[in-house]
Amino acid sequence: MLTIDAVHLREINMPLAFPFETSFGVTTTRRILLVEIESEGLTAWGECVAGEHPYYSDECIDTAWIVTENELAPRLVGQEVAGGCGCPELFRQVRGHRMAKAALENAVWDLEAQKKKLPLADLLGGTRNVIPCGVSIGIQSSPAALFDKIEQALAEGYQRIKLKCKPGWDTRIFEQVRTRWPDILLSCDANSAYRVRDIDHIVEWDEFKLLMIEQPLWYDDFYFHSMLQKRLETAICLDESIRNRRDALAAIDMESCRIINVKVGRVGGFSEAIAVHNATAERGVPVWCGGMLETGIGRAHNIALSSLPNFSLPGDVSASRRYWAEDIIEPEVTVSARGEITVPDGIGSGYTVLRDRIEALTVRRRTVRAAARVMA
Numbered sequence: 197m198l199t200i201d202a203v204h205l206r207e208i209n210m211p212l213a214f215p216f217e218t219s220f221g222v223t224t225t226r227r228i229l230l231v232e233i234e235s236e237g238l239t240a241w242g243e244c245v246a247g248e249h250p251y252y253s254d255e256c257i258d259t260a261w262i263v264t265e266n267e268l269a270p271r272l273v274g275q276e277v278a279g280g281c282g283c284p285e286l287f288r289q290v291r292g293h294r295m296a297k298a299a300l301e302n303a304v305w306d307l308e309a310q311k312k313k314l315p316l317a318d319l320l321g322g323t324r325n326v327i328p329c330g331v332s333i334g335i336q337s338s339p340a341a342l343f344d345k346i347e348q349a350l351a352e353g354y355q356r357i358k359l360k361c362k363p364g365w366d367t368r369i370f371e372q373v374r375t376r377w378p379d380i381l382l383s384c385d386a387n388s389a390y391r392v393r394d395i396d397h398i399v400e401w402d403e404f405k406l407l408m409i410e411q412p413l414w415y416d417d418f419y420f421h422s423m424l425q426k427r428l429e430t431a432i433c434l435d436e437s438i439r440n441r442r443d444a445l446a447a448i449d450m451e452s453c454r455i456i457n458v459k460v461g462r463v464g465g466f467s468e469a470i471a472v473h474n475a476t477a478e479r480g481v482p483v484w485c486g487g488m489l490e491t492g493i494g495r496a497h498n499i500a501l502s503s504l505p506n507f508s509l510p511g512d513v514s515a516s517r518r519y520w521a522e523d524i525i526e527p528e529v530t531v532s533a534r535g536e537i538t539v540p541d542g543i544g545s546g547y548t549v550l551r552d553r554i555e556a557l558t559v560r561r562r563t564v565r566a567a568a569r570v571m572a
């Protein structure tokens with residue numbers, strides 16, 4: 197049992213090393229909610245992956261802050277929890293807000309690993325010592341700029357290139373990339389930028405032998421993706437649509453996709469991410485770990501999750517320096533020339549959180565202690 201003594205919330209502001217453009221806009225600086233949980237002299241961190249705006253999902257940092265401070269942290273402090281797997285029950289009364297819940301739950305898993313003196317990856321059920329890595333490359337100002345980015349990522353060893361796309365930055369781009377690199381593992385991610393009227397257009401992409409087409413249609417859809425998947429040879433991968441294990445089962449049964457992107461924040465924490473992993477593994481559907489432009493804290497948690505056996509495709513978990521001039525963990529995450537990250541074997545996340553650097557980036561903070569506990 198772990199007794200939770202306090203939850204500290206902070207917002208840090210951190211400029212990205214390179215702007216990141218998707219079908220919903222450009223991000224240049226991240227505003228990130230970090231939580232730090234104190235328990236019996238131990239401390240662990242969690243990162244909330246909600247964005248600056250409610251564009252990728254209906255959560256954003258400001259909703260996550262309010263829900264964490266007013267609802268979730270008060271349900272956790274002063275409690276005895278068995279470990280990370282006890283969090284979903286404590287948070288059950290609060291609907292949605294899965295990214296806010298995940299930040300706290302993941303920190304509790306990290307605490308549990310520390311208390312049991314285990315690597316977090318082992319506690320989660322991980323079996324891999326190294327994980328295969330890909331990159332997600334944003335929309336660029338020109339095709340030439342994109343080709344430079346691809347060339348660089350391939351030179352660094354990354355095993356899969358994912359191109360962000362949207363109407364006007366799609367077929368012509370894929371064609372040029374395929375002509376130049378006929379054999380690389382290539383995929384695309386539309387972040388819901390297309391509609392049913394675009395189905396004939398999307399079907400043309402079969403000729404580019406993409407590994408997958410990620411979330412082409414609505415962010416909350418299964419039915420129309422299933423219609424599209426029937427027309428495609430290429431696998432659809434769902435990201436936004438999959439909120440939990442039940443969604444994964446529905447999508448698999450309806451044949452809305454053949455691959456699933458698991459983001460621990462999007463599904464509400466490690467417990468549900470493991471449930472999605474197990475359900476997909478039983479049905480022979482491969483998964484990979486998505487990214488949300490995380491700092492080292494979230495990245496370390498993604499690495500631990502990616503060590504589970506059904507994470508068989510390269511994830512969007514890549515090196516710290518692709519995102520940040522200076523990360524907030526040590527050592528920073530690096531990728532080998534073979535395009536792999538070594539899963540750390542130290543206790544807990546296996547990385548050291550750089551408190552001084554976080555302090556310098558902090559723009560607001562709040563502490564929730566046991567006295568503030570909500571009686572449910």
Ligand code: OSB
Nearest residue numbers: 252332387486487488489490512
């Ligand atoms: O859809 O995978 C996505 C970043 C922000 C929001 C959504 C997505 C992404 C990425 C970046 O693709 C992945 C990364 O962290 O490198």
Ligand code: MG
Nearest residue numbers: 385410411435
């Ligand atoms: Mg995606």
